[in-house]
Amino acid sequence: MKPRIAILASGGGTTASAFIRAGQNGEITSRIELVICSREDAGIFQRVAGLNAEFGLGIRCIPITNKTHPAAKGEEVARGYQTAAEEAAILQTLQAGNFDLIALMGYMKRIGPGLISAFGWLPQYTSMYQAMMLNTHPGLLPDTKGFYGENIQNYVLEKSLPYGGQTLHLVSEEYDDGPILAEHKVPVEPGDTSESLFARVQAVEKQYLPGDIETFVLGRQAYIKSQRIHNG
Numbered sequence: 001m002k003p004r005i006a007i008l009a010s011g012g013g014t015t016a017s018a019f020i021r022a023g024q025n026g027e028i029t030s031r032i033e034l035v036i037c038s039r040e041d042a043g044i045f046q047r048v049a050g051l052n053a054e055f056g057l058g059i060r061c062i063p064i065t066n067k068t069h070p071a072a073k074g075e076e077v078a079r080g081y082q083t084a085a086e087e088a089a090i091l092q093t094l095q096a097g098n099f100d101l102i103a104l105m106g107y108m109k110r111i112g113p114g115l116i117s118a119f120g121w122l123p124q125y126t127s128m129y130q131a132m133m134l135n136t137h138p139g140l141l142p143d144t145k146g147f148y149g150e151n152i153q154n155y156v157l158e159k160s161l162p163y164g165g166q167t168l169h170l171v172s173e174e175y176d177d178g179p180i181l182a183e184h185k186v187p188v189e190p191g192d193t194s195e196s197l198f199a200r201v202q203a204v205e206k207q208y209l210p211g212d213i214e215t216f217v218l219g220r221q222a223y224i225k226s227q228r229i230h231n232g
Helices: 014-024 044-055 084-095 111-119 150-158 194-230
Strands: 004-011 031-037 059-064 101-103 135-139 161-169 178-186
Touching: 004 014, 004 084, 014 031, 014 044, 014 194, 031 044, 031 084, 059 111, 059 194, 101 194, 111 135, 135 150, 135 194, 150 161, 150 194, 161 194
Parallel strands: 004 031, 004 101, 031 059, 101 135
Antiparallel strands: 135 161, 161 178
């Protein structure tokens, strides 16, 4: 069966669009069936609607935010974190969908512990295929751990690092700390600005991410099948 993927996003959806187009072009078999977005005004809603119309798809795109699911009375929520209600709604939606993989594509919030426990990388795991939540990070890890977006490229340039890049890793409780599945280096060029380096990193991400995710999710399907056979 073709792997069914749900994604979490916050922005314009250009990475998700590249993934969807790769599927329509026959480059991968995986298909995005659900988008959960942390911002109700994000450009990904319009982008997915356009792709649905262009290819006759039925990708659901729903907002689950701190406005649709606000903090409870007395609940303190640090900036960039999910509210308890927000996390619970995402967890319920993902579990109900029975997806093969969950991918963060530009999701700008820290994943809550309940979601990590259900889908992420846990210390007791012995195989990377026991986890099913991935994140694409526009930098090389661990050098750019904890940074995001163009802040990563600023850091690379300020530290005179020879490479920027893109990393695909499993999501764990600690930020940007899960096992690395794939990375692609982008050489820093003379005269680079954070904008020019970021643009090349994003181009590399769109080029490689569909295939990297496909490799992982197909490997995970094979792993699950082998475990079922082994356990009778």
